[in-house]
Amino acid sequence: MHLDFFPSRTLTLYLAKLFVVRIFAVLVMLVLVLMMLDLLSTSGEILSVEGNGQGELWTYVSLRVPQLVMRFLPYSVLLATIISLVTLNQNSEVIAMKAAGLSAHQVLAPLLLTALVVSAVTFVFNERVVTRATATLKAWEATEYGAVPPDADTRANVYITDGTNILTARTVSGSGDAMQLGQVTWYARAPGGTISEQIRAPSARYLGPGWELQDAQKFEVGTASTSELATVVVGEGLSPAQIELESIDPDTEPFWELSSAIEAYEAVGRRTDELRAKWWHKLAGPLSAFLMPLLGAVAAFGLARSGQLFVRAVIGMALGFAYFVVDNAALAMGSFGGYPPFLAAWAPFFLFLLVGETVLIRTEE
Incomplete structure (x- = not known):
C-alpha cells in the first residue's frame, strides 16, 4: 500500500x-x-x-x-x-x-x-x-587489569556500611550464599567514629552470618602495628542480598533486570x-x-x-x-x-x- x-x-x-x-x-x-x-x-x-x-x-x-x-x-x-x-x-x-x-x-x-x-x-x-x-x-x-573476570556477572567497587563499620570490595561475583568478594577491606570504627582497625584480604566468602576473610592483614591504628591473620569473620550484619543491592550499576544491568532492581530498592525504602x-x-x-x-x-x-x-x-x-x-x-x-x-x-x-x-x-x- x-x-x-x-x-x-x-x-x-x-x-x-x-x-x-x-x-x-x-x-x-x-x-x-x-x-x-x-x-x-x-x-x-x-x-x-x-x-x-x-x-x-x-x-x-x-x-x-x-x-x-x-x-x-x-x-x-x-x-x-x-x-x-x-x-x-x-x-x-x-x-x-x-x-x-x-x-x-x-x-x-x-x-x-x-x-x-x-x-x-x-x-x-x-x-x-x-x-x-x-x-x-x-x-x-x-x-x-589482572585476571580477566570469567563472566559478566562480576560487579565492581562495592561500598556498604554495617552499623558504623564499613566493608568495601573491588569485585563481587556470584549471588546468594555462593557470593565471593575480591580485594576486601574492612574498616572497624570506634564509638567516636574514628577508624580503630583496618583489615585487608584478597577474598572473602559468606558464612551466614558474617564474611570470612582469608589470608588477611590487620592494621591497628592505636598501636600502629600490623599482624597476619589466617582467617577472620567480619560484617555479621551484612547479607548477600544487601551487597547485591549496593552493587547495582544501571550501566551494566539490562532494561528488564533493572526494573526488578528498582522494585527491590523501593521495597526497602531506598531512593x-x-x-x-x-x-x-x-x-x-x-x-x-x-x-x-x-x-x-x-x-x-x-x-x-x-x-x-x-x-x-x-x-x-x-x-x-x-x-x-x-x-x-x-x-x-x-x-x-x-x-x-x-x-x-x-x-x-x-x-x-x-x-x-x-x-x-x-x-x-
Whole structure:
C-alpha cells in the first residue's frame, strides 16, 4: 500500500541505502580513531601487569568497542545526515525531488525511517551486548587489569556500611550464599567514629552470618602495628542480598533486570531517582538517532549556489550537538533529584523534536 508520507519505493530505497552506508562509514571511522587513542592511554597499564600481552590488549578492545559504538552511534547518524543532505543538495537532487512535488517531510521520510530502525537496533545491542561488556570491563579495571573476570556477572567497587563499620570490595561475583568478594577491606570504627582497625584480604566468602576473610592483614591504628591473620569473620550484619543491592550499576544491568532492581530498592525504602532516570533513558537514549535527520534537515534545503550551504550544515550540526549537551545535563539533574526521572529522560527528546519540526516547517514548509 502506498503511503503519501513516503516518496516512491525506488526513491525511498535509494535514500535509505545512501544513508545507511554513510552511517556505517562515519561510525567505523569514529570508533577506529577513538579506539586507537584509548589504547594509547591504557595499553601501558594493561601491559604493566605480569603475564599480560597482546591477547589482553585484544580483550580490552573487544570490551571497549561496544561501548564506543553505543556512545557514538547517534553522533554518526548526525554526521551522516549532514553529509548525505549536503551531497544531495549540491547535486541538485533535493531540487529535483521538490520539483516533483515532494514536501520537505517526504524528502526526509526515508531517513527518518532508517534512523528509527537504527534506534531499535541500538536498544537491542545495548541490552544484549553493551551491558555485559561494560560489566566485565569494570570488573577487570577494578582488578587493575589482572585476571580477566570469567563472566559478566562480576560487579565492581562495592561500598556498604554495617552499623558504623564499613566493608568495601573491588569485585563481587556470584549471588546468594555462593557470593565471593575480591580485594576486601574492612574498616572497624570506634564509638567516636574514628577508624580503630583496618583489615585487608584478597577474598572473602559468606558464612551466614558474617564474611570470612582469608589470608588477611590487620592494621591497628592505636598501636600502629600490623599482624597476619589466617582467617577472620567480619560484617555479621551484612547479607548477600544487601551487597547485591549496593552493587547495582544501571550501566551494566539490562532494561528488564533493572526494573526488578528498582522494585527491590523501593521495597526497602531506598531512593530510586538515579536508577529510574537511567531506566527511562535506556528507552529515550537510543531514540536520539531518530532525531538526528530532523535536526540536520536544515542542511538539505536552500540553494547551494547562495553560499549558505556551509552555514546551514553548521546550524544542523549545532542543533544535534546541543541535544546531546541538554540530554546529559538533564540526566545528571534527574540522577540527584533535580528533575523527576521521567522528565529528565524524555524532556530533551520532545523539546528537540519540537525544535526540529519548528525549524523545518518555518524554513521549508
